[in-house]
Amino acid sequence: MEILHVSAECYPMAKAGGLADVVGALPKYQQELGHIAKVVMPMHRTKFLYDNEWEVSHKGSFNMGKNYYEFTIIKEKSNKLGFDLYCVDINGLLDREKIYGYNDDAERFTAFQIAVLEWVSRWKHIPDVINVHDHHTALIPFMLQHCYAYRHISSIPTLLTIHNAQYQGWMGWDKATYLPAWDTWRWGLLDWSNVVNPLASGIKCANKVNTVSPGYMQEMMYHANGLESLIRAESFKCTGIINGIDYEVWNPDTDTYIIDNYSYLDVEEGKHLNKKKLCDDFGFDIKLPLFVFIGRLVQEKAADLLPEAISRAFMESEDKFSFLILGSGEPWVENALSNLQHTWFGYYNSQIGYNEKLSHQMYAGADFLLMPSRVEPCGLNQLYALRYGTVPVVRRIGGLRDTVIDFGDEGGYGICFNHASVDDIVYSIKRGIELYKNKKQLKAMRTFMMQLQNSWEFSAKKYIELYQSL
Numbered sequence: 001m002e003i004l005h006v007s008a009e010c011y012p013m014a015k016a017g018g019l020a021d022v023v024g025a026l027p028k029y030q031q032e033l034g035h036i037a038k039v040v041m042p043m044h045r046t047k048f049l050y051d052n053e054w055e056v057s058h059k060g061s062f063n064m065g066k067n068y069y070e071f072t073i074i075k076e077k078s079n080k081l082g083f084d085l086y087c088v089d090i091n092g093l094l095d096r097e098k099i100y101g102y103n104d105d106a107e108r109f110t111a112f113q114i115a116v117l118e119w120v121s122r123w124k125h126i127p128d129v130i131n132v133h134d135h136h137t138a139l140i141p142f143m144l145q146h147c148y149a150y151r152h153i154s155s156i157p158t159l160l161t162i163h164n165a166q167y168q169g170w171m172g173w174d175k176a177t178y179l180p181a182w183d184t185w186r187w188g189l190l191d192w193s194n195v196v197n198p199l200a201s202g203i204k205c206a207n208k209v210n211t212v213s214p215g216y217m218q219e220m221m222y223h224a225n226g227l228e229s230l231i232r233a234e235s236f237k238c239t240g241i242i243n244g245i246d247y248e249v250w251n252p253d254t255d256t257y258i259i260d261n262y263s264y265l266d267v268e269e270g271k272h273l274n275k276k277k278l279c280d281d282f283g284f285d286i287k288l289p290l291f292v293f294i295g296r297l298v299q300e301k302a303a304d305l306l307p308e309a310i311s312r313a314f315m316e317s318e319d320k321f322s323f324l325i326l327g328s329g330e331p332w333v334e335n336a337l338s339n340l341q342h343t344w345f346g347y348y349n350s351q352i353g354y355n356e357k358l359s360h361q362m363y364a365g366a367d368f369l370l371m372p373s374r375v376e377p378c379g380l381n382q383l384y385a386l387r388y389g390t391v392p393v394v395r396r397i398g399g400l401r402d403t404v405i406d407f408g409d410e411g412g413y414g415i416c417f418n419h420a421s422v423d424d425i426v427y428s429i430k431r432g433i434e435l436y437k438n439k440k441q442l443k444a445m446r447t448f449m450m451q452l453q454n455s456w457e458f459s460a461k462k463y464i465e466l467y468q469s470l
């Protein structure tokens with residue numbers, strides 16, 4: 001079958017978080033299963049854009065509100081990612097450096113979705129399914145069915161994949177004039193709590209909806225940032241499919257970002273050399289257990305708890321340990337985490353910002369990866385940690401609950417706790433420190449974790465089954 005993925009991000013073209021990893025990997029695995037998978041995304045001015053060659057696939061134009069836009073669809077020439085990657089270029093709107101964070105994001109992503117439909121509506125054939133990802137592309141199911149211009153392609157089935165329901169793309173009703181002429185008596189399909197809510201609209205209009213773990217699907221019925229009742233009402237068409245990871249990109253045996261490659265057969269030596277590099281770079285004692293946190297410094301990830309939790313763990317623990325942070329987000333959290341460097345010099349360090357290479361080095365060199373998330377639809381960091389033999393220390397929530405079993409339970413290999421609280425984090429760090437003393441047990445766990453199967457192979461098949469059910 002032919003699948004068109006529509007997304008704001010796709011690794012390695014543009015990445016802000018897990019969405020990029022998924023959209024950069026799932027289509028590749030779908031191709032390997034014998035299907036045709038394509039990705040279309042906005043043209044962000046990233047390194048990947050300049051490092052690769054592109055050809056023009058289509059040119060078109062449309063009106064959005066009072067404005068007229070011309071757009072160009074460009075395609076990466078060499079099929080570098082293992083599937084066709086297309087980008088939409090719109091002068092002044094979709095040719096910027098950052099993926100999100102502009103005041104006119106509502107205009108930008110609405111224009112992106114219109115351009116995609118304008119393009120698809122001129123294909124000689126139609127794709128078998130359009131898989132839209134998150135709110136930036138969630139108006140497509142509505143537009144396909146209720147904008148007059150797309151009536152002839154309205155039979156294309158759609159799947160909405162929710163990677164994170166916290167962000168919904170809310171916009172005032174004045175922005176509804178951006179959509180190409182539509183059945184206005186269908187306004188209820190756009191509305192949620194008196195604003196246009198693209199994610200809610202996607203949930204109402206897509207043929208099916210999935211989230212990125214079964215656990216998160218269940219939780220969304222009770223915690224979905226205001227959409228709980230909608231999720232419950234539409235639950236008959238909702239399902240959860242756990243994310244996989246790209247075993248080609250995330251493989252300690254071949255990873256070119258890390259200092260020493262290793263597999264589960266030589267995990268101890270491999271991790272030691274990678275840890276040495278991190279400890280040298282950040283001023284830590286290699287003999288101490290090394291904890292890391294990688295991610296967006298936002299409430300969802302409970303990053304606001306880290307400054308107090310880390311300080312208390314340093315003060316309360318009888319044994320010493322090191323802690324390294326990589327992330328960016330809320331300015332006050334960034335400042336608080338940077339300031340800790342002075343208090344716990346030699347044991348704590350932080351790198352504020354986004355750094356793909358360092359993240360790989362941290363998965364490889366750390367002993368423990370902390371994820372105290374308040375909300376975690378799937379979480380990829382814990383899956384990368386497992387693959388690199390790093391013990392995940394996670395809160396039992398969403399996808400974390402689905403993928404990590406506490407080492408105190410049968411068949412367990414991680415450290416789990418129940419609450420996003422300072423007490424639970426401190427207690428779990430102490431458990432990690434104790435585990436670190438038992439070298440034999442730690443080695444057995446590392447070897448076991450690295451052999452767990454979390455590849456996309458299994459989940460890519462589940463997506464195909466879901467498309468077929470449309």
Ligand code: ADP
Nearest residue numbers: 017018295326327353354355356359379380381
């Ligand atoms: P999110 O909710 O942010 O999408 P996920 O766990 O699904 O969380 O995915 C996070 C992805 O982003 C992982 O690949 C992680 O390594 C990466 N990441 C997050 N923050 C950073 C950073 N500051 N530098 C490098 N990579 C990062």
